């Protein structure tokens with residue numbers, strides 16, 4: 001188990017007293033804040049979600065307050081409270097708090113008023129309001145639940161290529177997952193597939209997303225220290241370069257995605273794809289070019305690293321818990337057989353496979369603190385506690401999915417939790433049994449796309465391969481560490497080796513046949529991007 005760095009009862013204060021309309025009200029309990037720095041000094045160096053889980057246990061309170069400088073932040077550590085606050089009170093809790101590092105210093109900004117002096121540019125960070133509604137609506141036109149069924153054909157073909165590629169270069173399985181995830185959103189957005197694992201859009205975007213994910217985790221070092229001392233963000237980067245180090249180059253992503261969008265639009269303005277829809281809607285919503293860039297870029301930014309990281313977690317679970325595989329193989333062999341891979345039509349009969357996928361989403365959810373924080377649009381009273389307007393309110397998904405009451409022995413990968421009538425099943429505040437995609441009106445816009453793609457790919461990989469721990473030179477299994485994950489708020493397993501063994505010659509023949517066919521079917525999306533070549537060449541020269 002990961003050790004919690006510094007949780008002892010001695011600092012705990014009774015809940016803070018805050019004046020509200022002249023009356024005293026209590027905020028959820030938390031450690032005693034110091035003047036100016038609040039509790040920032042208590043933050044661990046990495047992965048604060050373990051710390052907040054422990055703090056919540058020590059305080060015997062699922063909801064706790066932790067002061068970042070002079071701002072209270074609220075951490076929700078169980079499913080019941082997350083549902084009560086972020087879902088049942090979604091009309092209040094659907095904004096974002098002020099985010100100095102992730103929004104202001106990266107130039108995404110947050111205002112939901114298009115005429116504001118500094119208008120917001122990105123749905124992910126935007127405050128709740130009219131402009132957010134426009135961005136959300138446009139995003140749903142691209143990847144909403146109604147739309148994503150239309151993408152099943154090419155999503156399935158790209159997923160077939162994962163199995164096909166793993167046959168030839170299994171050691172590059174991570175790159176195959178990343179190519180798949182990037183290609184699906186690239187076809188949706190730009191009508192152009194990503195055919196090679198060497199395509200810089202994969203390596204660049206995933207690297208940028210991993211970096212951005214680190215900028216979102218509360219911390220006590222720069223740049224995250226700007227959240228504790230927001231006034232320092234106004235200092236000049238040329239005078240204090242070391243504190244701004246690590247923020248990346250501003251506007252780089254924006255220019256890149258706008259160039260890609262414009263190129264796709266100019267190539268064929270009548271072709272059905274998301275960026276063409278955006279250009280069509282541009283006059284109606286008075287969309288600025290940078291809004292087009294962010295809407296198009298979010299497909300990659302929010303949708304490729306998350307989807308591929310989920311598949312890496314799935315692979316780790318297979319290596320660490322081989323005892324769950326025979327039962328899922330029995331089901332897949334009975335329902336699907338060896339001569340074709342699983343399809344969506346099989347889904348109603350693949351009950352254990354579906355439970356397996358749900359357990360992948362729960363066991364090590366990629367967005368481990370639920371993505372960006374929520375914030376109430378007005379002061380709120382809940383369970384006798386006062387939560388002020390604008391409070392940084394974060395669902396600690398690690399803690400929520402790790403709660404012994406809901407998920408006994410939570411680190412064990414156990415699909416039975418999701419089988420009806422199983423003694424391991426427990427009630428949960430929502431039907432899905434996980435909170436991997438966030439809450440309320442802010443719930444992930446790409447959830448439908450991610451869920452359908454993860455189902456078909458996990459089902460196919462289980463059908464195709466026995467995924468096991470790698471062997472060392474003496475033929476002994478190399479252990480895997482189920483706690484060895486990256487530090488960002490979208491985490492993924494640290495690199496590990498594994499073995500993919502095709503389950504039968506018939507299955508191998510089916511993977512080969514389907515892979516060749518998929519390549520043919522996908523060829524309509526083949527094509528080069530000059531804008532991308534130019535951009536990466538220019539960047540190389542600059543570096």
Ligand code: HEM
Pocket residue numbers: 123124125136139143185298299300302303304306307310366367370371372373374436437438439440441442443444445446447449450
């Ligand atoms: C396994 C894959 C994915 C996971 C686990 C995931 C998870 C999340 C989470 C936790 C949030 C924050 C929700 C909240 O604030 O309550 C979020 C937001 C978002 N996601 Fe995803 N996501 C995934 C894939 C995708 C895909 C494929 C897309 C689009 C193609 C996408 C687009 C977005 C957008 C645009 C938002 C911001 C919504 C808003 O602020 O209103 N995500 N996602």
